Amino acid sequence: MPTKGATEPVILAAADLDALLEALRAEGYRVVGPTVRDGAIVYADLPAASALPAGWTDKQAPGSYRLERREDDAVFGYAVGPHSWKQELLPPRVRLWQTRRQQNGSLEIEEEPPAAVPTAFVGVRPCELAAIAIQDRVFLGGAFVDRDYAARRADVFLVAVDCGDPSSLCFCTSVGGGPAATGDFDLALTELLEGEHRFLVRTGSPAGELLLAKLPVTPASPADLDAAGAVVAGAADEMKGRFDSTGLHDLLLRNLESPQWDEVAERCLTCGNCTLVCPTCFCTHVEDASSLDGTTAERSRVWDTCFSLQYAEMHGGNTRPTPRARYRQWLTHKLATWEDQFGTYGCVGCGRCIAWCPVGIDIREEVRAIRAGEEEHAHA
Ligand code: SF4
Numbered sequence: 001m002p003t004k005g006a007t008e009p010v011i012l013a014a015a016d017l018d019a020l021l022e023a024l025r026a027e028g029y030r031v032v033g034p035t036v037r038d039g040a041i042v043y044a045d046l047p048a049a050s051a052l053p054a055g056w057t058d059k060q061a062p063g064s065y066r067l068e069r070r071e072d073d074a075v076f077g078y079a080v081g082p083h084s085w086k087q088e089l090l091p092p093r094v095r096l097w098q099t100r101r102q103q104n105g106s107l108e109i110e111e112e113p114p115a116a117v118p119t120a121f122v123g124v125r126p127c128e129l130a131a132i133a134i135q136d137r138v139f140l141g142g143a144f145v146d147r148d149y150a151a152r153r154a155d156v157f158l159v160a161v162d163c164g165d166p167s168s169l170c171f172c173t174s175v176g177g178g179p180a181a182t183g184d185f186d187l188a189l190t191e192l193l194e195g196e197h198r199f200l201v202r203t204g205s206p207a208g209e210l211l212l213a214k215l216p217v218t219p220a221s222p223a224d225l226d227a228a229g230a231v232v233a234g235a236a237d238e239m240k241g242r243f244d245s246t247g248l249h250d251l252l253l254r255n256l257e258s259p260q261w262d263e264v265a266e267r268c269l270t271c272g273n274c275t276l277v278c279p280t281c282f283c284t285h286v287e288d289a290s291s292l293d294g295t296t297a298e299r300s301r302v303w304d305t306c307f308s309l310q311y312a313e314m315h316g317g318n319t320r321p322t323p324r325a326r327y328r329q330w331l332t333h334k335l336a337t338w339e340d341q342f343g344t345y346g347c348v349g350c351g352r353c354i355a356w357c358p359v360g361i362d363i364r365e366e367v368r369a370i371r372a373g374e375e376e377h378a379h380a
């Protein structure tokens with residue numbers, strides 16, 4: 001059974017999900033959560049619970065994502081879509097400052113005020129909690145705190161949802177995670193479909209407890225707790241053995257010259273899709289733009305990718321001039337050197353990079369091939 005807060009777990013009827021959204025709004029939060037748009041489940045402002053993807057699920061495979069109707073009305077009966085909470089905490093483009101030339105020729109520089117709209121994230125998967133924790137470490141945990149990220153992160157209310165229906169690409173259990181929400185959340189829901197459609201609700205913070213006090217909940221019965229335990233146990237079971245992460249760090253660093261890097265480079269388009277959909281990738285660059293008459297200019301921070309040729313361009317040349325070098329950098333950073341840098345994998349096993357890779361490159365298969373190549377070599 002997942003961890004619980006100070007308050008005992010309670011039950012919220014599915015019909016009362018609007019009460020949760022209303023309570024969040026009454027506390028001053030902008031409410032963002034999953035909804036169906038353009039054939040995918042994406043994150044957007046939620047006007048009401050009716051905007052949630054009830055009755056939809058996602059079928060995923062390497063290079064493929066499509067929505068299908070479920071046979072029930074599950075609201076969170078899907079895995080993850082192309083969006084992640086990165087778009088809220090580290091938006092694709094953030095203006096850093098703008099400047100205006102004054103009449104006397106001097107420049108007035110105006111720093112962009114930090115964005116600080118209290119926002120509730122509804123439907124945060126356990127892998128996404130892990131991804132947020134990873135980005136927190138990057139942007140808040142070092143010597144330099146990122147001002148914009150800190151402002152956006154400060155007033156976030158996290159409504160997590162345990163996973164009951166992982167996609168065929170999910171492998172969180174192999175990289176230190178699992179289908180039950182743990183760690184940093186305010187409220188965590190487990191959707192129960194057997195019998196009356198309802199949610200087991202756990203609290204994870206004082207803010208969560210305060211909010212829960214405003215909801216029409218009833219005490220959870222032992223049967224409810226068992227049902228919730230079965231949901232996450234079933235999901236964990238489904239993901240068992242999907243990815244062998246034994247000795248991953250050293251395996252990858254021992255195999256920097258594996259022929260597999262050449263093989264994957266033949267297929268990789270270096271489009272960067274994998275890094276854009278990845279909830280942990282955080283590389284950015286800055287762009288300057290000025291008006292044609294030269295009176296105003298601005299600098300923005302924009303998502304970048306280690307798959308772009310320009311990203312490794314520096315004085316004296318390019319450190320990763322080939323697709324082989326760029327793919328190897330991405331994968332070894334995710335699963336090996338990230339650990340040296342931040343103490344965890346840079347991957348939470350969400351499977352997005354596999355589904356949204358236009359040629360269906362599967363990070364798990366690449367590691368498998370490298371491992372197999374090494375074993376073959378040892379037995380030769
Ligand atoms: S692995 Fe796939 S998504 Fe990533 S850069 Fe290569 S082709 Fe694009």
Ligand code: SF4
Pocket residue numbers: 274277278279280281334346347348349350351352353354363
């Ligand atoms: S590397 Fe792929 S599976 Fe891992 S967190 Fe990023 S998108 Fe998800």
